[in-house]
Amino acid sequence: MSTDENLASEHQESEARPAEARVEAFIGVREARRSEVAEDYVELIAELIHEQGEARPVDIAARMGVTAPTVAKTLGRLARDGLITRAKYRSVFLTEEGRALAKECRERHEIVLRFLLRLGLDPETAERDAEGIEHHVSQRTLALFSDFADRN
Amino acid sequence: MSTDENLASEHQESEARPAEARVEAFIGVREARRSEVAEDYVELIAELIHEQGEARPVDIAARMGVTAPTVAKTLGRLARDGLITRAKYRSVFLTEEGRALAKECRERHEIVLRFLLRLGLDPETAERDAEGIEHHVSQRTLALFSDFADRN
DNA sequence: AATGATTATTAGCCGAAGCTAACTTTTTAC
DNA sequence: GTAAAAAGTTAGCTTCGGCTAATAATCATT
Ligand SMILES: [Mn+2]
Ligand SMILES: [Mn+2]
Ligand SMILES: [Mn+2]
Ligand SMILES: [Mn+2]
Numbered sequence: 001m002s003t004d005e006n007l008a009s010e011h012q013e014s015e016a017r018p019a020e021a022r023v024e025a026f027i028g029v030r031e032a033r034r035s036e037v038a039e040d041y042v043e044l045i046a047e048l049i050h051e052q053g054e055a056r057p058v059d060i061a062a063r064m065g066v067t068a069p070t071v072a073k074t075l076g077r078l079a080r081d082g083l084i085t086r087a088k089y090r091s092v093f094l095t096e097e098g099r100a101l102a103k104e105c106r107e108r109h110e111i112v113l114r115f116l117l118r119l120g121l122d123p124e125t126a127e128r129d130a131e132g133i134e135h136h137v138s139q140r141t142l143a144l145f146s147d148f149a150d151r152n
Numbered sequence: 153m154s155t156d157e158n159l160a161s162e163h164q165e166s167e168a169r170p171a172e173a174r175v176e177a178f179i180g181v182r183e184a185r186r187s188e189v190a191e192d193y194v195e196l197i198a199e200l201i202h203e204q205g206e207a208r209p210v211d212i213a214a215r216m217g218v219t220a221p222t223v224a225k226t227l228g229r230l231a232r233d234g235l236i237t238r239a240k241y242r243s244v245f246l247t248e249e250g251r252a253l254a255k256e257c258r259e260r261h262e263i264v265l266r267f268l269l270r271l272g273l274d275p276e277t278a279e280r281d282a283e284g285i286e287h288h289v290s291q292r293t294l295a296l297f298s299d300f301a302d303r304n
Numbered sequence: 305a306a307t308g309a310t311t312a313t314t315a316g317c318c319g320a321a322g323c324t325a326a327c328t329t330t331t332t333a334c
Numbered sequence: 335g336t337a338a339a340a341a342g343t344t345a346g347c348t349t350c351g352g353c354t355a356a357t358a359a360t361c362a363t364t
Contacts, residue, residue, distance in 0.1 A: 021276055023217040025283040026192065030217075030322085032284055033185075037351070040178065058311055065175040065182075070352055072313060077350080089312055089359055119296045124173055131177040132184055132288025141281050144271045182352085189321070210341055222322055224343060229320080241329060241342060 029136065036135045039105045040064070041074060042083055045092055046102035054091040108142060109134050115145035118152050181288065188287045191257045192216070193226060194235055197244055198254035206243040260294060261286045267297035270304050 044063055048055040061071045075092060078084045083098035094102060112134045116126040137145065196215055200207040213223045227244060230236045235250035246254060264286045268278040289297065 019215060021279055022283075023215055024276075025280040026215075027217045028280050029284040033188075034350085036185075056311080057313095063171060063175055063178075065179045066351085067353065068312065069314080069354080073351070116293065119293075119300065121293055121296060124176075125290050125292050127173055128177040128180050129288060129290050129293050131174075132181040133285050136281060136284025136288070138277050138281050140277050141268065141271075141273055144273060148271065186320085208341080209343095218321090219323065220342065221324080221344080225321070 032135055037074060038078060038081065038083060039101065039135060040131075041078060042094060042098050042102040043105040043109065045084065045094055046099065046106065049094070055093075056091045060092070105134070108137065111142055111146045111149065112137060114149040118149045184287055189226060190230060190233065190235060191253065191287060192283075193230060194246060194250050194254040195257040195261065197236065197246055198251065198258065201246070207245075208243045212244070257286070260289065263294055263298045263301065264289060266301040270301045 041060070041064075044060060045055040048059055048063075052059065057068060057071045057075065060075075061068050064071070075084060075086060078098070079086055082095055083101060084092050084094055086092045109130060113126055113130040116130055116133075117123065121129070193212070193216075196212060197207040200211055200215070204211065209220060209223045209227065212227075213220050216223070227236060227238060230250070231238055234247055235253060236244050236246055238244045261282060265278055265282040268282055268285075269275065273281070
């Protein structure tokens with residue numbers, strides 16, 4: 001017999017089988033959470049390089065709204081994970097992998113933002129919500145958002 | 153003179169003033185992240201109480217896809233924060249505050265889910281994305297989602 | 305070239321949220 | 335009513351991502 005055939009032997013409700021799908025959702029969300037900070041950092045680093053020619057920790061800290069030591073520690077993780085390179089007291093560079101991730105994040109961010117604006121949201125709230133939502137949209141949802149923003 | 157009048161003295165770009173709005177967005181997202189787990193737990197606890205009559209740690213663990221000790225520790229935080237009450241080796245109860253939060257989360261979850269389905273997303277992906285997105289939609293966005301789901 | 309201001313790093317603290325291993329309590333089966 | 339199974343708890347470990355305080359390096363001004 002299957003491992004969890006009659007888990008709800010007594011209290012079987014009218015639902016099809018939501019529990020199994022639900023647990024997968026939770027696991028997926030926890031997975032997504034683990035890359036949120038890295039995504040925001042590489043996106044911002046790419047922006048700074050584009051806008052200012054280089055990404056300095058002091059500017060990362062200012063734009064992220066965190067302290068310099070927090071930035072330093074996070075950059076350590078990004079370097080460990082192969083997304084950036086850095087030398088002591090120098091500004092930060094994206095690796096190939098980091099650039100690819102940054103591009104992906106920027107595009108996703110823009111699609112979510114355009115979508116929210118098209119829905120009728122004010123720019124400040126749209127920016128705020130997009131910054132959080134962007135990390136939790138699947139490719140399918142992103143495609144639908146993009147269609148909607150273009151179509152309407 | 154103001155504290156940050158000419159931060160971008162040299163590299164002033166064409167943007168209006170996105171940096172200040174941006175940092176507020178990041179701060180807001182970090183704030184929202186701090187309640188994600190609590191929200192998912194109280195929502196699930198309310199569901200279990202409704203479906204099964206009681207919320208037992210073993211069922212919370214199964215549905216959340218985490219281990220029993222993780223549940224125990226999280227329940228400790230929820231109790232500390234006044235969202236649940238519990239006695240050793242007994243099932244979990246929501247406080248008034250916990251019930252209120254659970255209701256709010258359930259309604260928000262449903263609006264986001266209905267919205268995604270109405271957009272054309274398949275149910276599994278919709279459930280997955282809703283589980284993450286729900287924690288990052290403002291009241292305004294929620295209202296727009298609700299309107300869209302009803303209208304279309 | 306010296307010095308003061310700015311920037312960056314390091315050390316060390318904290319809480320959240322995950323885990324395994326070990327133990328206790330409760331429930332179930334016989 | 336006892337023994338086994340299930341459920342719950344506790345202890346202790348880890349990583350992440352925040353912080354402050356202290357130190358070190360770089361940059362700018364003269
Ligand atoms: Mn973001
Ligand atoms: Mn972003
Ligand atoms: Mn959720
Ligand atoms: Mn939910």
